[in-house]
Amino acid sequence: MFNYIDKNAWYGILIPFLGTSLGSACVFFMKNKMKLSVQRSLTGFAGGVMVAASVWSLLIPALDQSSHMGKLSFIPAVVGFAIGILFLLLLDHIIPHLHINSNQPEGPSSKFKKTTMLVLAVTLHNIPEGMAVGVIYAGYLTGNMGISAAGALALSLGIAIQNFPEGAIISMPLKSEGMKKSKAFYAGVLSGIVEPIGAIITILASNLIIPALPYFLSFAAGAMIYVVVEELIPEMSQGEHSDIGTIFFAVGFCVMMTLDVALG
Numbered sequence: 001m002f003n004y005i006d007k008n009a010w011y012g013i014l015i016p017f018l019g020t021s022l023g024s025a026c027v028f029f030m031k032n033k034m035k036l037s038v039q040r041s042l043t044g045f046a047g048g049v050m051v052a053a054s055v056w057s058l059l060i061p062a063l064d065q066s067s068h069m070g071k072l073s074f075i076p077a078v079v080g081f082a083i084g085i086l087f088l089l090l091l092d093h094i095i096p097h098l099h100i101n102s103n104q105p106e107g108p109s110s111k112f113k114k115t116t117m118l119v120l121a122v123t124l125h126n127i128p129e130g131m132a133v134g135v136i137y138a139g140y141l142t143g144n145m146g147i148s149a150a151g152a153l154a155l156s157l158g159i160a161i162q163n164f165p166e167g168a169i170i171s172m173p174l175k176s177e178g179m180k181k182s183k184a185f186y187a188g189v190l191s192g193i194v195e196p197i198g199a200i201i202t203i204l205a206s207n208l209i210i211p212a213l214p215y216f217l218s219f220a221a222g223a224m225i226y227v228v229v230e231e232l233i234p235e236m237s238q239g240e241h242s243d244i245g246t247i248f249f250a251v252g253f254c255v256m257m258t259l260d261v262a263l264g
Helices: 007-028 036-065 067-072 074-094 114-142 149-176 181-192 194-204 206-236 244-263
Strands: none
Touching: 007 114, 007 149, 007 181, 007 194, 036 067, 036 074, 036 114, 036 149, 036 206, 036 244, 067 074, 074 114, 074 206, 114 149, 114 181, 114 194, 114 206, 149 181, 149 244, 181 194, 194 206, 206 244
């Protein structure tokens, strides 16, 4: 096992958080409320990246690392994926949150402000992403799990790319709700802080994670797919019929697939 987190891992952990922060900074440069078509495009793009990352960076490595099980090599991927779905389903029911362009809060009733629940919704998105980065880098730091620095970096870059529009999607509506630009920016940044925290905790727990790495890789994939199906796809399809979200979903998927194959 490793005794420290090297600089490559530190960079990989922080890159997705940087993506969220840069996206949140759009609140300082965009004067008007974000157009629905732009919001759909960004949401679709983020969804495409997350699906591709779940397949190429998480599920395929989980299957590869279970290949010694022969025809039963699918078991860790299926079990981990199902647990990841159930985990996010649980969080979805116990954390009060509100999706963009929705007036109906989800989760238990609370007295939280609308802006607070908007931040909680994006924070909920970011939990599985932080775990995914942590699991990948835990595997990389052991040096014997078939995960290269470039492969781990591909996942970090992909999540950072999809975090950029997510940061903008949370900060811009907060500004339109009357929040000051600086506070909207900090709220967007705060929604992404769970990613490096979750990644570091995951890495520190590597003694428990590494023996069951295929399960944890597929767990992160299941959690990310839950977010896409439950939240991002409905958000990119709201309002009048439009194909823009679907088009950018495909673009995001191709970008992440290219990153993973080229760098992995």
